[in-house]
Amino acid sequence: MRGVIMESAGVVRVEERDDPRIIEPTDAVIRITTTCICGSDLWPYRGVVPVHHQVMGHEYLGVVEQIGSAVTTLHVGDHVVGSFCISDNTCEICRAGYQSRCVHGEFVSQHIGTQAEKARIPYADGTLVAMPGKPDADLIPSLMATSDVLGTGWFGAVAAGVGKGSSVAVVGDGAVGLMAVLAAKQLGAERIIAMSRHPERQQLAREYGATDIVEERGDAGAERIKQMTGGLGVQCAVEAVGTEQSLMQAVDATRPGGHVGFVGVAHEGVALPMDKMFAAEVHLFGGPAPVRRFLPELIQLVWDRKINPGKVFDLTLPLERAAEGYKAMDERTAIKVLLTL
Numbered sequence: 001m002r003g004v005i006m007e008s009a010g011v012v013r014v015e016e017r018d019d020p021r022i023i024e025p026t027d028a029v030i031r032i033t034t035t036c037i038c039g040s041d042l043w044p045y046r047g048v049v050p051v052h053h054q055v056m057g058h059e060y061l062g063v064v065e066q067i068g069s070a071v072t073t074l075h076v077g078d079h080v081v082g083s084f085c086i087s088d089n090t091c092e093i094c095r096a097g098y099q100s101r102c103v104h105g106e107f108v109s110q111h112i113g114t115q116a117e118k119a120r121i122p123y124a125d126g127t128l129v130a131m132p133g134k135p136d137a138d139l140i141p142s143l144m145a146t147s148d149v150l151g152t153g154w155f156g157a158v159a160a161g162v163g164k165g166s167s168v169a170v171v172g173d174g175a176v177g178l179m180a181v182l183a184a185k186q187l188g189a190e191r192i193i194a195m196s197r198h199p200e201r202q203q204l205a206r207e208y209g210a211t212d213i214v215e216e217r218g219d220a221g222a223e224r225i226k227q228m229t230g231g232l233g234v235q236c237a238v239e240a241v242g243t244e245q246s247l248m249q250a251v252d253a254t255r256p257g258g259h260v261g262f263v264g265v266a267h268e269g270v271a272l273p274m275d276k277m278f279a280a281e282v283h284l285f286g287g288p289a290p291v292r293r294f295l296p297e298l299i300q301l302v303w304d305r306k307i308n309p310g311k312v313f314d315l316t317l318p319l320e321r322a323a324e325g326y327k328a329m330d331e332r333t334a335i336k337v338l339l340t341l
């Protein structure tokens with residue numbers, strides 16, 4: 001089969017890879033119909049994390065081709081969405097809603113790599129969710145979004161404690177930040193402040209439910225949000241970048257007793273100044289999103305055409321041209337790139 005390999009930082013190729021096969025009875029092999037490039041794929045692309053001959057991709061829609069003897073909820077021919085973390089969905093951690101930290105968990109990006117024609121999915125029952133049927137073509141980008149960015153933005157909003165009437169700030173105007181805006185709206189937030197200085201992204205944030213836009217960053221951005229909220233700061237902030245600056249921007253924009261949900265992938269060396277954290281007195285919660293927890297609900301919202309998260313895909317390319325997609329996202333000429341097979 002064909003699949004994307006990142007040979008080294010900035011070097012993306014589509015090569016022949018071994019066809020996957022069933023190894024464990026809980027496995028499924030799926031034919032991937034749609035995949036995409038994640039903002040987190042840019043970290044190795046830019047050399048921020050080391051990379052050598054790495055399979056790529058962890059977001060995917062597919063059709064089940066084979067199932068192991070222990071798979072019970074899926075059938076050959078099912079159209080499925082998968083999460084970017086493998087999960088059994090039965091262990092104590094999964095049952096508590098943290099499938100991204102399943103005791104049998106692994107990241108799909110590590111060894112599986114779904115920017116490819118096929119994939120072997122371990123713990124298929126606990127990782128994949130079948131759609132109600134064959135999806136209409138116009139729903140594909142939105143279903144694709146549920147696999148990671150929507151689920152991650154949604155978790156960011158849930159981790160930030162967003163509920164009816166909340167005031168919310170979203171730091172980061174990439175796909176996940178925009179999805180956090182959509183999630184905050186769906187969860188009943190009254191005021192949603194999107195922090196962005198890109199006109200097209202501001203426009204999309206407004207479509208998804210942002211009531212205000214703040215262009216200032218860092219201290220100035222947090223100060224602006226305080227001014228807009230009676231000097232207090234917001235009740236809930238979602239951080240969707242992963243740097244110390246963006247995390248502190250979220251913390252500083254949040255009122256004492258408020259909640260910060262962080263879903264931007266932080267790398268080695270990102271640290272919080274504890275003197276400032278001590279003074280801020282906010283709740284801090286985040287990590288890799290347990291997308292599997294939210295998938296059934298999010299798939300249904302898309303299926304019923306109640307939300308349209310797929311608008312974050314502003315470039316579509318065939319898998320064979322994946323390298324162009326990485327370049328476009330790296331240069332920020334595209335928010336998120338859909339790859340078709």
Ligand SMILES: [Zn+2]
Nearest residue numbers: 091094102103
């Ligand atoms: Zn588990």
